[in-house]
Amino acid sequence: MKKNTIRVMIGILILLVILNLPIISINHNVSSNDYSNWMKESIKDNEKVTEIHMLGAHDAFSNEINIFSKPDLYADSIVKGFTGTLLKGFLVRQSITQTADVDELLNGGVRYFDVRLSYDNEEWYTKHNFISSEFEKIANSITSYLDENNGEILILDFQHVDGIDYESNEDYQLFIDMLDIYGLLEHSYYNSNDSLSNTTYRDVTSNRTKTKIIIVDKFTPELKVTYNYETTIRSTWANNDDFEAVVDLLKAESIEIESNPELNQYLRVMQAVTTMQMDGKGILNGIKTWSLIERAENFNSYLISHDDFNEIFEELPIIMVDYSNSNNADFLDLIMDEIISLNSE
Template sequence: MAEKVPADWMGSLGPGLSALPLANLAIPGSHDSFSFWVDEESPIGADQAASVRRLARIALVKKLIKKWSVTQSLTFKEQLESGIRYFDLRVSSRADEAGEEIYFLHGLFGMKVRDGLTAINTFLRHHGREVVFLDFNHFYAMTHGHHTRLIDMLQEIFGSKLGTAEHVENVTLQSLWKKGVQVLVFYHSGLSRECAFLWPGRTMPAPWANTTSVQELLRFLESALSERSKLSTFHVSQAILTPRLHTVLRGFKAGLKDTLVHRNLPIILSWIKSQKPGIKGVNIITSDFVELVDFAEAVIGLNNLLLEDETPTAQS
């Protein structure tokens, strides 16, 4: 059984690591982080093709979409307690509701964004040296009013914990601790220019392999890392496989976890364990179903390689 990752693992890092740029550290993240719960009774989201939305009038189709929309089993609280610090967030309004409420979305609607952010903030209140990355990278059916509501919500919930956007290479755990900052928000919208605590989406690139082949995925991840040193940004290695229509049809009853994830995660984990963090190496790594293997432990453990670089060679 994998050793439990301390809920305060960032706060426990020594000065050799906490003084390094966060972009140089290995940090575990989750893909479609909110999808541990989706509402089978909700309408099909705007992230799906019109043809899928029409088919969803058939009850069985919604059950199928749910099986392939859920990519996590752990709640936000459980993910945080297991070491996850990067969250992949996709949000939307609901056409069947009046008002400005905003929900998480992956095929079907998930929980209200406010409830998810509040759960994250509750964890941070009790773990004052932990830092999270909130990556709002997909927006659906969002008017300017919805964006304004979401930005106000972030400020209301996190307050002084929010970190102002700055040069990525200047951001270390030590610098954030001094300022009491625990939340970095990445906002893939031009509205990021209107608010100091919204980091532009370009500072958090997350290239996507879009493949069902684990070998093709690993080649893609390596290629993306080879380009990384040219950019002064954070970097997300999306260590995930993406189902195609034929994948869904073949695994109709099984769903994503049993069809793609279970059999390929050990191979992906081996690749992770062979990596090294740093400006030319891995930074944030995301996975589906983060609890299935010792994913978070393996990613966090890579940081020990950076300490080895600082160990002086013994004199003969």
């Protein structure tokens, strides 16, 4: 009896060790193409910003998360508590959404960035359940790209900024001061007199001579120098790990937009991501696919080969994905070819 108990305990221990291996095992293929200036080379001068097709990165700056990363102060309790400690390797694998740094993303054609920040002890950090890196060094890479290229448009969508109050004028100023100190504000485009649906590619890039950032956030002060999320972006989250269920939601969203032309005033984001469900079936699916990156690799290829993809992409021109620099099954080259073709029409 005692031997059987020991065997069971050893079996559980081995299972926990295997489950918590932080290794993401993928056969990563890299595109040989350079997409660092694709906008300048393909977009028409009079194209409305809201109609530009582009590739986006979901949780864009999570690539530095590892087994030693600290849990984000504002993460769900499962990440910070005893369960989070016990299953940290598994949770880390489900939190890394991108393997590329910001330079690789930019050169790989990504122009929409879903940004998640935490403000802690007067420092700004990128995060996704766990702290990834200081935002300052990412901002430095972005400003270097802006200085070295022209004719491109970047969208920084600050989806979550934790540790501050969106309704506070003081906290908004704190956010703006950070953007200013990091060199991003001077490169931003903002026109309080006109919406992005009336703004053209030429307007933003000053006739292809500059690369600019469109900054979107959820702060609510009346006087702003950045775009307000609620009036600028439409983005519907499926919150599902079933591939067909996600596509069904995206299809329904595209039909809704097609039926309501007034929705074209927004930057329309296709949230082409699957999300692990925190129930028994969802966790088992997460274990089966091993990591979020591996699930994304499969879903990305599934999506762009789906019969409904072209119709969805027509109405939701910003395709935001996990593992956005993957060229496995030629994903990156195929989607960038489609993006360039659509913007050249």
